[in-house]
Amino acid sequence: MTPEQVVRVLEEVGAIRKGHFELSSGRHSDTYVQCALVLQHPKYATQLGAALAEKFHDMKPQAVVSPAIGGLIIGQEVGKALDVRAFFVERDKSGQMALRRGFEVKRGEQILVVEDVWTTGGSTRETIGVLEEFGGVVIAAGAIIDRSAGRAEWNIPARALVEMTAESFEAVDCPQCRRGGAAVKPGSRFSRGA
Secondary structure: OOHHHHHHHHHHOOOEEEEEEEOOOOOEEEEEEOOHHHHOOHHHHHHHHHHHHHOOHHHOOOEEEEEOOOOHHHHHHHHHHHOOEEEEEEEOOOOOEEOOOOOOOOOOOEEEEEEEEEOOOHHHHHHHHHHHHOOOEEEEEEEEEEOOOOOOOOOOOEEEEEEOOOOEEOHHHOHHHHOOOOOEOOOOOOOOOO
8 A cells, every 4th residue: 555545445434633732742733633434444454454464565564563552453464464473562560561361472583563653652652661671672664644744753664654743742832721722632642740
């Protein structure tokens, strides 16, 4: 799939939304990409997973790991396309990413981390940290959408199907907040301060 085809599918299912949003990173934006709306369609999930997997096929990862909850479906589809196991890390009661549910990382295992959207790359970096703590070797990271505008820094190869430019602001600098608007939190992360 070309970037234009990916955007067309996202628009077709209403996954690109306009308004005033608090992203899972805590930043505010007038644009939100709700990948769950496209991934609810198995046909599109399979197509996106195959397209993203193609970007890493030559690296021969042994597993695909995703941060829950946004990366679950796309990670599974990438794993299926690469014919490797796919599992996830998730937040524990303290809000930290953790390896749970009996999943294990084999020491030295070559791992691809897959996410739905990068804004700051924070969830992907947290996932990498967990995997490395258990002896995994993260060889690359992938996402459907990179909306970081170059802010997400990686020390491994990182590839996305689409680079999307959408401004985001720290809450204190958000123009919509300054005008008195309240941000909607459509993401999957627990609410801050809860």
